[in-house]
Amino acid sequence: MxxxxxxxIGLLTSLYQTLNPGGRILVVDFDKNEKISHDKVHNGFIQAELRKQFEEAAFRAVSSETFYQRENVFMNQDASMFILSAEK
Incomplete structure (x- = not known):
């Protein structure tokens, strides 16, 4: 998403403010893929950088891991997906 x-960062800040104390957010998205180029979407994310953005928005217990890889799944390119978890 x-x-x-x-x-x-703006979205993460809003989500943090909306969550109840101890609330958890899960994000499923694509790992960064340099073969993807589109002016309306990111070409995926570097997990370490995204975890840092969550921490900058005050989330804690931020973790992520790749869980899926498939051919032709992201704009007809091979791609992997990760799940990220964070807590308020």
């Missing part, structure tokens, strides 16, 4: 969000 974050692929379509131009202001990631």
């Amino acid at each position: 974050l692929l379509h969000v131009p202001d990631i």
Whole structure:
């Protein structure tokens, strides 16, 4: 879902403010893929950089891992997907 969000930090800040204390957010998205280029979506994310953005938005217990890889799944390119978890 974050692929379509131009202001990631703004969204994360809003989500953090909306969550109840101890609330958890799960994000499933694509790992960065340099073969993808489109002016309306990100070409995936580097997990370490995204975890840092979550931490900058005050989330804690941020973790992520790749769980899926498939051919021709992201704009007709091979891609992998990750799940990220964070807590307020």
